[in-house]
Amino acid sequence: MTNLSSLSLTEMRDGLDSKKFSARELTSSSLKGAENLKGLNAFIEMASESALKAADEADIAMKRGSSTSRPLLGIPVAIKDMILTRGLKTTCASKILANFIPPYDATVTQRLKDAGAIVVGKTNLDEFAMGSSNENSAYGVVQNPWDTSRVPGGSSGGSAAAVAAGIVPVALGTDTGGSIRQPASFCGVVGIKPTYGRVSRYGVVAYASSLDQVGPIARNVRDAAKITKILAGNDKADATSSALRVTDYEAVLGREIKGLKVGIPKEYFIKGLNSEVEESVKAAIAQLISAGAEAVEISLPTTEVALSVYYVLAPAEASSNLSRYDGVKFGYRASGTKDLKELYSKTRSEGFGKEVKRRILIGTHVLSTGYYDAFYLRAQKVRKLIYEDFQRAFSSCDVIACPTAPSTAFKIGEKASDPLEMYLSDIFTIPVNLAGLPGISVPCGFDRAGLPIGLQLIGRQFEEETLFKVAYAYESSTQWHKKVPPVFAASK
């Protein structure tokens, strides 16, 4: 029998509905896959018991035929350990939340559960989503399923690896500067960061509140569209969530892209871009043109400053958001402290990892009296220019196509000692968060080492359906998404 958990969401739905297999068999297969591939370190916590219980309930419900109203009934999913799951440990890959069991579900968790999904486990990440390689986890690095000596990308490395390795068909990630798209690119899967405000952030642990968005990582565009549709929509508990109506992302799949204008930003094809990545992305764009799209050269002149803006604003917000981890009410508390001040400093010194501390320090600095105007305020002004750049670009094109990351997955440890080098891996994804736009990464080839390459498509605000339409058109004309990583084949 084939490994059930490696089926796509759509295949699983068909199999469940035609009673080829049960939800229990499907969930067991996922749990077994995770067990067999423990070495990947994709999960921080498994929820075997509750998952099997939910699977049995799903089987009963399906007998009553309720899968039409609950599209994910019986489908195993994984959730990044940055997103709250009621009664299931949520650590953010940090020692400071090592024992935090949330008393409530994030809105996105709730929406998945309401749709019938079965949460099999919590995936590994860079601590508090700060990182691009998953090396900053207090629970160890995640291995890339295509080459276990390489990183899966980050911060949603565990989610991308779990999906790529066929443990679950979809996993939730969060994306603040590329944390869904970059690991999706490194792991050869599909990942979308929706428009800021499209998906509720309630119950999603905040890293940088004005940039964070939740989105799915899946093995194909259709599955990603299905999940996005379930996640998206207004939430009264998140004041920044949009009240705009959610369109049916699945309904646009298969529509023609004839006449669609694809913008190619010249600033994204620069020195430092891996030549194999460049070739693959250009070939992908050529593929879109041959499907009837028109290429338009565009310019996004603020691209080169986006990284600097991000590394002022994100740490500023992070330094504020992470103030609550003080050892008083929940999470880790240092022992043997003599007064309040020491309780704070020792708890935070011991509880946070190096990269998190670095960003708290940067953020604290840029918000300090005397530095605020020069850093925070100026970065906000430039952020506005970045947004305006995209606005201008979208007056001449409908979608922007570019690489997701400047390289393929690098070796574990290769960039760990040089944070600036590491920060560069998000150079193409960060501007999208700063502008609040939706962006998707789809597999578009492999380098000579057999490592996946991602094509990034960027859309206008709240035009996710355009991204899905174009991504699906591209995917349908290629076979990249059908290739499986060696580790996946070995696990069967």
Next chain:
Amino acid sequence: MEFETVIGLEAHVQLSTRSKIFCGSSTEFGAEPNEHVDPVTLGLPGSLPVLNRKVVEFAIMLGLATSCEIRRFNRFARKHYFYPDLPKGYQISQFDEPICERGKVVILLNDVHRTIGIKRIHMEEDAGKNIHDSRTSSSLVDLNRAGVPLLEIVSEPDIRSPAEAAAYLRSLRQLVRFLGVSDGNMDEGSLRCDANISLRPMGERKLGTRTEIKNINSFKFVERGLEYEVARQLSVLKSGGTILQETLTFDSVSGATRSLRSKEEAADYRYFPDPDLPPVTVEESWIEEVRARMPKLPQDAKKELVEAMGLTDYDAEVLTAERAFLDYFDAVYAVCKNARGACNWVTSELFGFLNKNNLDITASPIKPEDLGKLVQLVDTEVISGKMAKSVFEEMFATGTAPETIVQAKGLRQITGDEEILSAVRGVFEENAEQLAAYLGGNDRLHGFFVGKVMKTTGGNANPKKVNELILQEAKSRKESK
């Protein structure tokens, strides 16, 4: 050298919304510790604030009542510091863009009106409370109060004496209570204040170095703390010393202030706009909507009582001390249309009885409509003022309507000329000697006859009528002689 006292107050007013400023938890006072908490109050990971729009309305209302300019584009900012009663490690407040600015409050002290400028009013959330348990030498945190909405009202340094500071604070309290935005209860901490104080040589325009007395929780302590601080600063300055800029606390037991921290230790709060809360736009239509719903302000009510109803300044002051007093008076007046009568019955009789029985006016056993009817019964001469007092007592004791009591007891003032005149004639006949003297010019006997007539009518005759008719009868007898 003479010195001038310069004081500015920062008052914190807890708003009487049902739920907290950024979540649905109750704001009720006096619950068991940590009963009114939820993920947002606790600052749990992933929780997000959602603004309670009532808070904005209350801020607009107080802004309008103090003639402030209302900001159209409002943002919240995070103010950072670590303390166990602050769950998120930051307080959501407003920084350089407060919702109200440049207003004023007029105060009355020793018959003199003074205008105190309002620099700004902004919205923010309250912190919780730390409780220090000395037996176990541990600290406990109660977060019921965390997230309760506050308005911080910052005055200009226009206050010139501790007594004025207390008067200003009383005016603020009266105002927020009138508007219904807060109960202004200092005992329960619904109204707290910080006072900034400095001295400068008389005639000098530049402000002296100031000190700040934190967290004063009674009108008395505001005055006492400031008096102590004025005296302390004065003695430092007169002996040629300099004032240190510092934050103080007032110890009500010793009656002295002591230092909490100096300026050098002042925290850097690292304010920045809260990314979780979208800006709030206050449209003109919203302001007008709030204005239309605004109750009468104390200063307007006072003016009306004096100018349109002819009451004294003193009466007006008493009736507007509390919104409930004015509401009660208005309801009495609506029935009897006699401002003076209504005022007298409310401020002397009713207040006296309420005091004696330790009752709040809102718990008065006499409904204002009934008191209005009582005043009316007197005004229409159905009963006498004396009768009315006994009717009032019964109304207070039983809550019965005045007309019911009057009917049941058969109370009725004799106002008919015939009836009274016959009584007068009877009394004259029975007291021929006194009558002769009276008619002979001994006016002092007038009172004697009034007393006699009242007695024969069982005290039910209208005293005014009795007066008139005695004079009339005496006159006609003199003429017929």
